[in-house]
Amino acid sequence: MRRFSPSGLFIACAAALAALVLTVANPTPEGLVHLGFGDREVRAAPGQSLSKAAKHDLSALDVFNVTLVRVRDAYVDPSRIDPKNMLYSALDSVQFNIPEVLIDPYPEEERVIVHVNDQKKSFSTKAVDSPWRLSGKLKEIFRFIETHMNPGADLAQVEYAAINGMLNTLDPHSVLLDPETAREMDMNTSGKFGGLGIVVGMRNRKLTVLRPIKGTPAERAGILRADHIAKIDAELTENLTLQEAVDRMRGAPDTKVTLWIRRKGESELLRFDLDRAIIRVESVESRMLSKNVGYIRIRQFSGRTGQETREAIDTLEGKGAKGWVLDLRSNPGGLLEQAIEVSDLFIDQGTIVTTVGGREREPRRARRQDTNKKPVAVLVNTGSASASEIVAGALKNLDRALVIGSNTFGKGSVQVLYDNKDGSKLKLTIAQYLTPGDRSIQSLGIVPDIGLQRMLVPEKNDEPTDYLRLLPPSRSYREKDLRAHLTSRYATDENKPTYELPFIYEPPTRPDENLEAEGAEGIQMEEEPLGDEFVLDFEIALARDVVVRSAHGRRDEMVEVAAKILEQRQAAEEEKLVEALGKLGVDWRDAPKREEARPQLEASLSTDKSSYDAGDTVTLSGTVTNQGQGPAYRVHARVASDDMVFEDTEMVFGYIPAGESRTWKVQVKLPDAAYDRVDRLDVEFTEARGNAVAAAPVNLRVVAADRPVFAYSHQLVDESNGDGLVQIGETHHLRVTIKNTGKGTAKEPTALLRNASGDGILLKKARFELDPLAPGESKTLDFVFDVKPELREDEVVVEMTVYDANLHVSVIEKLHYPVRVPSAGPTPAKGYVQVARQEAAVLEGAAEDASRVASAPKGAVFQVTGRLGDWYRVRLDDKRPGFIASEDVRPTKSRAKQSKLTTNWQVTPPAISVEIPAYVTQDATYRLSGSATDDTHVEDVYVFVSNRDSEVENRKVFYKSNRGGGKPNELPFQAEIPLGLGTNQVTVVARENDEVKSTHTVYVYRSGDTVTAAHSERKSAGRQ
Known part of the structure; x- marks a missing residue:
């Protein structure tokens, strides 16, 4: 008989934790999930040799088979286990990750054709009717793929991709975490790790402190919010990804690290020598609101959340707290046991949650000890998921708290984590949970008692950034919107909020606008304060006022109290809306209750032209004419489009007397990186009394900007012994010439060099932000790095990227340099040599496997500067040498003549x-x-x-x-x-x-x- 072990159960929403990176993605401004070509391909990882990448035995399918056993034995809904569908989905994931693989499934014929490079083979799937036959067929297909695919793939990642493809058929939350992601998840859920105690992010392309954690080495040393971390020890952070920077700062307790900080108002870098320590990330923050109401915010449910919540209650009660606002907004979930502990703090009897899987039921009941009975209001939004929903559902359904906000995410399933020998983890859905009364929130969420809807009304309406939003988004991104989401027979979509209140949202003023997330576009309607910044927003103030007027901690009483408050707030918000729209020239009076003659409305939508270039601003014009006998009230329109740039654009016309027209214009900025397309804009008009309004759709053409294409040549210039080869202890310049071979100008070109060799390489200059690069133009720059004695690998690997952030164009290449035995370098020499062959290769170093930097035709003459074995070191220009094999040239008395030297562009994207x-x-x-x-x-x-x-x-x-x-x-x-x-x-x-x-x-x-x-x-x- 299966038993549930609560300590091993994990529940979380995909929106935030690293565990679910593979299951939820936010749409791009273009309206579709972005395809990051190269990001998910399974070639050898940076710094990983091909031999290491290839050691994994793909055809053994060790992790895949263990996963199949666990799915068979423990998955919540065995009816969803479809071996054929799993096979097709596994192969689809493999073809996404391996470019040279194409899968043509023919389910109706029970076969699949697998293409690998120029080879193809048909495989029957007729016998795939069990997990074991699925495994056998996949082994057969993998043997074919592995035989014909390009070398250098990380075969473990190929297997992980197949597993996640298979799991995708079950539900969005069953997923295999690769070892790196699994390690990050362990730290998230444990709530502790060895580090410095700062939350960091990339802001304006700089590593920036978002929040120092109280009581940690960083906070005690005086590191501040908005500090820019310029160096970690001797390594420039401009050379690091965010994850690499985090890894550099983490480490064993009591080890040392030095941060170099650039701070506003300081002319020099500030040095901070820090000792790493065990960092306990508090999941709970609290404070006393006015009117003696305690505010408790839970960010996520980690290992100490229950204890931290109890401590917050004790502290605030000591200050006289008479009730509680429990803020669970944007809390993605976490550990089931911690959700139960938090619920139990406020509930003295009843079932908090019931875990149901197969024929097993495990109710978790409240204990009667130490229950806090003061009034509670719970704040939730669409980002409140899983463990958050357990707490909100228990407090609501057991009549203990009033719930305020918007419908929650709707994740009613429970996952368990299984460890694998290779360090990966399987997160598998093994049960569903039911809130009190056996109510499932799967795909539905917790419905608030008071539904709140944020509205945005700009102060003006003449810029693309003047957002008007009176309605909630037409698309949601909740559990029900995820592919293959589970359904529950216990879920009934019957509840609606008791009260609903739209209100004008006023985004908080942020003290550091530069801390806005890099690349963020538009207004996030459920954005949170950054760092420790507290903002008494509308939702918190409303919850506080309901709590303070409630004499007892019962939900039914709080609903009655809320009715009186909401009546006042409704009138106030209505007045604010009418006033705000009035400032925009819109008469937003409501329709009177008396009967009037009906209006007859005609509407149109138009644009100022039919075709736009990327980056243009589109002017949308809506016009409504009333040809009837009576007035129209609160006429409103909203655009529907597959292009998220236009989707949900709103227009307000308001009151339109008989015989008059109203026009509203709105500016919409097209992204500079918009692609070629034709957008269809449908529009829906509404009127307060439901009078019909319709308008024809509009099509507009978007013309993409010409893109730049980055070609580049590179040469390693040896600043040590001068042999052009890499040895331990040397300094090298990587001279790169970037050329725009495309048709469009690169507006924001950037060149970046990343260390892919671990601790043995120190990048000293690794980032260049260049001026615009027109078609045909080129720019030469020098990266600089040291090869340190700590290098343990037999080659230096660096990754070079050239990109234009404005147009989303990039090219990436890993450069591999073998580490050679120590050498005294070339012996100084003089004279000239002339190319004797039809063509001679000019290399960057004195070795046959060194990269070719140029080709020299017969007759070309070079000045000699040194000799090493069978190689001449020759002068190419004032800043760089080259190496030519002695067999390709002969000594000459002629002067240097290199006019026909042909540069070798090593990277030329097709x-x-x-x-x-x-x-x-x-x-x-x-x-x-x-x-x-x-x-x-x-x-x-x-x-x-x-x-x-x-x-x-x-x-x-x-x-x-x-x-x-x-x-x-x-x-x-x-x-x-x-x-x-x-x-x-x-x-x-x-x-x-x-x-x-x-x-x-x-x-x-x-x-x-x-x-x-x-x-x-x-x-x-x-x-x-």
């Missing part, structure tokens, strides 16, 4: 050209033709399609290899692309090699009645 017959079609398939060309080599071309409404995310639909092609530097292609209704994001990828690639994205709109119906459905949903 150029992609596509033929777009139309951006709108009614057909279910779309023929996409084009070609990829490159100066050296085109490896392959493949195509992804995404469609948000069809729940298609990055489906690979085409692959073509250039192996055996007639022209190695050119690859034409013609693909039949399946299209879903609505907007389809089509992305073509062309690779030069495993690292260097180009992408070209367009949007194709497939029209149809279903699309319009979907827009209408979303508009209606937003009004509920």
